[in-house]
Amino acid sequence: MMDCSDIREWLRRDLDGAAEPSSEAAEHLDRCPACKSEAGRFKAIAEASRAALPPAAVPVDFVDSVMHTLVEPEGDQELADAVRPRWASRLLIIPFVAALVVAAVTLWPRPEVAGAVLDTGASGSSGALSYTALEPSLFSVKAKELHAGVMHFACEEPTTVRTPLGEVHLRAGTACVIRVTESEEIEHMKLKDLKRIVPAFLAVTVFTGSCRVANAQGVEEVEEEKTVEVKKGNPPRVNEDAVSRELNHIAKALAIINKRFDRLSKAMTLQVKRATDAVADVVEVRVPAALNELEEAIRKEAAAGARYETYAVRLGLLDYLVGRSKATRRQQEMVQQLRRYQQLLRDMRRLEQSGGKVDGDTLRNFERSLKEFEQRVKQLAPLKARLEGLERVVKQLMAERARNADLAAQIRALKVQLDVSKQGKAETKWTWGAGHLHAFQRALRQAKIARADALAEGSPTAEWDRVIADLERKLGGDREWGKTRKAKKPVPGLLKYLENELDMNRTRLETARRALQKNPDNRACIDLCDKLNANIAALEWELGGVHAIMEKLEASKQALAAARAAGKPTADLEQAIAKLESKLVLPDVERNPPPPPGKGDVK
Amino acid sequence: MDDKSLVEAVRDGRTEFFADLVDRHAGAVFRLVRAAIRHDADAEDIAQETFLASYKGLGRLRDARRFRSHLLAIAARKVIDHLRRKKVRAGQVQMIEEPTAPERSEVRSLVTAVEQVVARLDADARLVFALRHHEGLSCAQIARILDLSKGTVYTRVSRIHNVIRRAMEVAE
Numbered sequence: 001m002m003d004c005s006d007i008r009e010w011l012r013r014d015l016d017g018a019a020e021p022s023s024e025a026a027e028h029l030d031r032c033p034a035c036k037s038e039a040g041r042f043k044a045i046a047e048a049s050r051a052a053l054p055p056a057a058v059p060v061d062f063v064d065s066v067m068h069t070l071v072e073p074e075g076d077q078e079l080a081d082a083v084r085p086r087w088a089s090r091l092l093i094i095p096f097v098a099a100l101v102v103a104a105v106t107l108w109p110r111p112e113v114a115g116a117v118l119d120t121g122a123s124g125s126s127g128a129l130s131y132t133a134l135e136p137s138l139f140s141v142k143a144k145e146l147h148a149g150v151m152h153f154a155c156e157e158p159t160t161v162r163t164p165l166g167e168v169h170l171r172a173g174t175a176c177v178i179r180v181t182e183s184e185e186i187e188h189m190k191l192k193d194l195k196r197i198v199p200a201f202l203a204v205t206v207f208t209g210s211c212r213v214a215n216a217q218g219v220e221e222v223e224e225e226k227t228v229e230v231k232k233g234n235p236p237r238v239n240e241d242a243v244s245r246e247l248n249h250i251a252k253a254l255a256i257i258n259k260r261f262d263r264l265s266k267a268m269t270l271q272v273k274r275a276t277d278a279v280a281d282v283v284e285v286r287v288p289a290a291l292n293e294l295e296e297a298i299r300k301e302a303a304a305g306a307r308y309e310t311y312a313v314r315l316g317l318l319d320y321l322v323g324r325s326k327a328t329r330r331q332q333e334m335v336q337q338l339r340r341y342q343q344l345l346r347d348m349r350r351l352e353q354s355g356g357k358v359d360g361d362t363l364r365n366f367e368r369s370l371k372e373f374e375q376r377v378k379q380l381a382p383l384k385a386r387l388e389g390l391e392r393v394v395k396q397l398m399a400e401r402a403r404n405a406d407l408a409a410q411i412r413a414l415k416v417q418l419d420v421s422k423q424g425k426a427e428t429k430w431t432w433g434a435g436h437l438h439a440f441q442r443a444l445r446q447a448k449i450a451r452a453d454a455l456a457e458g459s460p461t462a463e464w465d466r467v468i469a470d471l472e473r474k475l476g477g478d479r480e481w482g483k484t485r486k487a488k489k490p491v492p493g494l495l496k497y498l499e500n501e502l503d504m505n506r507t508r509l510e511t512a513r514r515a516l517q518k519n520p521d522n523r524a525c526i527d528l529c530d531k532l533n534a535n536i537a538a539l540e541w542e543l544g545g546v547h548a549i550m551e552k553l554e555a556s557k558q559a560l561a562a563a564r565a566a567g568k569p570t571a572d573l574e575q576a577i578a579k580l581e582s583k584l585v586l587p588d589v590e591r592n593p594p595p596p597p598g599k600g601d602v603k
Numbered sequence: 604m605d606d607k608s609l610v611e612a613v614r615d616g617r618t619e620f621f622a623d624l625v626d627r628h629a630g631a632v633f634r635l636v637r638a639a640i641r642h643d644a645d646a647e648d649i650a651q652e653t654f655l656a657s658y659k660g661l662g663r664l665r666d667a668r669r670f671r672s673h674l675l676a677i678a679a680r681k682v683i684d685h686l687r688r689k690k691v692r693a694g695q696v697q698m699i700e701e702p703t704a705p706e707r708s709e710v711r712s713l714v715t716a717v718e719q720v721v722a723r724l725d726a727d728a729r730l731v732f733a734l735r736h737h738e739g740l741s742c743a744q745i746a747r748i749l750d751l752s753k754g755t756v757y758t759r760v761s762r763i764h765n766v767i768r769r770a771m772e773v774a775e
Contacts, residue, residue: 045764046736048714058650062647062650070658
């Protein structure tokens with residue numbers, strides 16, 4: 001009784017071809033699902049192994065070519081001898097030996113030898129045949145194979161000539177002409193297995209008769225009649241099954257080719273459409289827009305005439321030049337793509353002419369798309385000329401920029417200095433020294449950065465060097481920035497101070513009144529309004545005093561001028577003027593701010 | 604007519620019957636040779652030589668019913684001679700290379716896995732493999748054809764199948 005392990009061993013041996021058929025195993029497999037599954041796996045291995053071996057189709061003319069090798073006279077005899085059972089040949093040996101003895105006795109005086117000499121030249125595939133009374137020689141025959149064409153041959157000894165249709169066995173002393181012609185050859189591109197479906201013809205002309213030569217020199221003349229045996233040994237017997245199989249293969253191959261062609265056509269059409277869109281985008285949108293921008297920029301520059309303020313424009317031009325080079329590359333790519341498509345179209349036409357099935361609509365669509373693509377590419381030509389003109393303008397501008405680099409650097413340096421002075425002025429309002437220190441330090445940093453930029457651009461840096469040296473000299477002096485010098489405060493005059501205060505108090509009063517209107521009971525507002533009214537009154541009074549002092553000062557000045565003009569002593573007047581002016585000076589409000597004038601202070 | 608009748612007819616001098624024998628067995632011979640050599644033109648030459656040799660050897664064939672085995676044995680010898688001439692076998696020490704694990708994406712089917720294994724076999728192993736699976740011969744028959752011991756053939760076939768099983772397991 002076989003168990004599962006025995007069954008599996010039996011299956012393995014069965015796969016290897018070493019197991020005997022077993023009914024017991026079959027019964028076990030019927031009732032054991034696990035072993036049945038294992039048997040399925042082994043069966044799958046066997047089927048996969050069978051399918052994995054390379055397919056091999058027998059050539060259609062194989063049978064004919066094999067048979068042809070068997071029908072040659074010499075070979076036929078030899079083969080016939082070989083085919084016969086050995087006991088038969090043994091029976092025949094006695095008459096054969098007897099015949100041999102008789103023939104030897106009869107024919108012992110060798111007849112006059114008549115043979116043929118063939119000069120095949122170096123190639124040995126063909127040559128001129130001549131007859132001679134001498135022994136035929138084969139020394140010049142280099143090849144004993146004939147693939148196609150005509151071969152003249154003279155055999156000194158039994159010879160075998162290989163042809164595509166088989167071997168031709170020739171007797172000794174035989175001259176022959178072998179022709180191999182292929183009546184019809186059908187080839188299909190890329191289908192190596194379909195080289196021929198109609199077999200070749202083999203014609204063998206054998207000269208078996210004796211030939212005599214009457215030439216005194218002993219060569220080159222044929223007089224004797226010759227026996228010619230022509231064998232069209234291989235009539236075009238076509239193995240119909242094989243041909244139909246091959247035709248099926250061709251049909252399948254053509255179907256595959258057509259499918260691939262359809263896919264390729266669709267893909268190509270899509271690609272052409274995309275490329276056309278890309279060209280349209282470049283030709284109709286990007287390039288005209290870039291050209292318009294460029295022309296506008298150039299026009300602006302020409303109109304403004306500002307040679308040194310157009311770096312932005314020039315930068316734009318440079319950017320455009322970069323873009324233009326990309327557009328040129330894109331154009332080259334498109335032209336290359338166009339050539340590829342044209343080549344593809346030619347291939348398609350060739351395929352169509354050679355009989356391959358090509359979908360006419362697809363081909364026409366493809367041609368139409370390709371024409372559109374060609375049109376688009378052609379449109380690039382005038383744009384290219386326009387671009388070249390603009391490029392010349394840009395080159396001129398670039399040359400001009402190089403010439404003006406020095407001036408540009410100077411202008412930038414002056415701008416920096418101007419900024420320095422502005423910032424310094426702004427910051428000296430309260431802290432003169434520290435403001436200048438910071439401004440100079442910032443200016444020094446900016447100058448160094450600008451010098452590095454100039455170096456990177458290849459512009460001259462002499463001006464920057466001078467500026468930097470100047471700033472460093474200023475910063476490196478023995479001043480104690482921000483400490484030693486206190487700014488003389490440009491304080492406003494008393495008049496202005498009072499006017500400002502008056503305006504401020506009036507504004508506050510107005511605000512307080514508006515608040516009081518909204519809330520008449522607000523005590524704080526009432527108090528504030530009272531206080532502000534008092535302030536305003538005091539300020540107005542003080543302002544009136546200032547105006548009086550100013551009139552008095554003006555009169556004193558006029559008197560001083562008159563005294564000087566008259567040559568009188570002016571000391572008293574000058575003293576009076578100084579006294580008056582001192583009254584107009586505002587007290588130090590920052591350190592000792594005066595108390596706000598209250599009611600009690602009002603004079 | 605079966606093989607025996609055809610062989611006897613040829614022996615009687617009716618050579619044209621040999622064409623039927625060629626037609627009947629050309630596929631087997633060609634498949635075997637092609638599987639071992641993997642070169643169409645050489646395979647065709649060897650197949651032709653096989654039939655010519657079999658024709659010549661008909662006189663030595665005792666049992667005409669075994670013409671097919673006789674033919675395959677000749678073909679196998681021709682293949683081996685051809686490989687010797689071409690020195691194809693030089694340096695081929697190992698019969699089968701161990702299969703490397705095929706990439707899963709490439710393994711579409713078990714057949715693909717087996718094809719990968721078969722592609723790595725040397726010519727002798729392919730000959731055995733083709734006789735086993737193309738012709739469906741048993742180890743004993745293969746041994747007679749190749750003039751080898753049954754054990755040798757069994758070992759070779761078994762090794763090939765083991766490699767295929769491993770490759771298929773990887774593929775699964």
